[in-house]
Amino acid sequence: MGQIIGVWIAAGLTLMIFSFLYKDNPFYKFAEHVYVGVSAAYTCFYTWDYFLMPKLINPLLQHHWLVIIPGIFGAMMLTRWFPRSAWVSRWPIAVSVGVASGLVVVQYMQGFVIPQIQNTLLPIAGPAVTFNNPITNLWNHPLNNLIIIVGTVTTLVYFYFSKKHKGFIGGTAKVGIIFIMVAFGASFGYTVMARISLLIGRIHFLINDWLLPLFRSLTH
Amino acid sequence: MSIWERMSKVDRRIIYLLLSLVVIIPIVFRIPSTIAVSESAQMAYDAVDRLPAGTPIIFSTDFDPASMPELRPMMTAVLRHAFKKKLKVIMMGHWPTGIPLSTIILEEVAQEFKAEYGVDYINIGYRPGAGLVMIQMGREIRSVFDIDIQGNPLDSLPMMRQVHNYSDIGLIACFEAGAMGDIWVIYAWGRFGVNIIMGTTAVVTPDAYPYLAARQIEGLIGGMAGAAAYEKLVEHPDKAMIRMSSQAWAHILIIVFIIIGNIGYFMMRRAERIKKRGTV
Known part of the structure; x- marks a missing residue:
């Protein structure tokens, strides 16, 4: 019974949200507000259960007094609500920014920038060194390396603004724009695919989990 | 007009x-529709298939119900493959709102394969901090996940007794609706060299291809098409294959x-x- 009620609520809220396709209406507004309210309540519960309890309250109850320091820093963040003492929140922000920067700078170089640069340093001719999969030979096509090299260089030239985009630099930048547009096109195509997938998921739910069982229960 | x-x-x-x-x-x-298996999905399948039975595999739920139509069939298919191969599944996540969802998926598939909690799979849930969590897991998983989602200490679970950090993990399969996949690659692969496969929503897929090209990840399952391809590879047609038409x-x-x-x-x-x- 609980599951049936759940399915009816989900189906009702889905249809309320879909009603926006026609025009804004009170049913859509109701569903939107329910979503915001439920999300906020869920976030509050998770913040308490997964942040404050295991990381602050429980260690304090077990007399691990060191957690008082991050606890005080966390409490200092709350001073942002009061204009007179808002400056106090800059200290914990400074700590967060410092720690995050230290971590990110090193890790991005090690885990992102260097491997990606390495992958661009390819021989112009010959098969790609990145893949050797026998299923399709698309990845192994000799032109791939050339495309990657030309695409990377021309795109970098496009983002070089210290000289006017005229003559050789202008021409190279124009080639770079073509690569950028192809990347935008691929991203847009994938985005359309994702949005259609979401629509299909909802319609699949409405038909298989809501309408078909309803139809079966009415006919039997 | x-x-x-x-x-x-x-x-x-x-x-x-x-x-x-x-x-x-x-x-x-x-x-029906014809499902073509992409090379990136095949590579992800091969990465799971290469693991010997008994190898721990981490599943990271980095999505919420908004991305469920794409990532639920994908996670289900990869979980089926893992249980079929008798791998030890460790479910976790960096999106708190995804944990109840991945718990449902895990329990459904585990029941299908009659897998036993604590022996064949566990669910360690969510801890805040993403990048810091990943780094600490590289040293000792217990330093961040001392208990599982049911409150059991990790040492009380038989399959976790020999598992301490990434060197005991065969593969990380992360399912991404945002930028958490980048963080997995940058922190877990970059610092510890752990093998990763990524399942992504179609929106995220183009951003993940450079990692595949640089072999920073072992495979990529992109969008519903990727999920359908994986269902085909594990020979278990399900929601993604039905929806592809x-x-x-x-x-x-x-x-x-x-x-x-x-x-x-x-x-x-x-x-x-x-x-x-x-x-x-």
């Missing part, structure tokens, strides 16, 4: 109606509308040019 103008400004309600029809009809009449027809419809819109636009431009020439 001329025919060209009408073609370039089709009423959005007509588009909605036709799109609904091409989505609903294949689902209702179960119209609607997806294909919807894409055809969108392409048709793009062509119609462009014909209308260019013909209108041509008509305007001719009109201008006439007035000059």
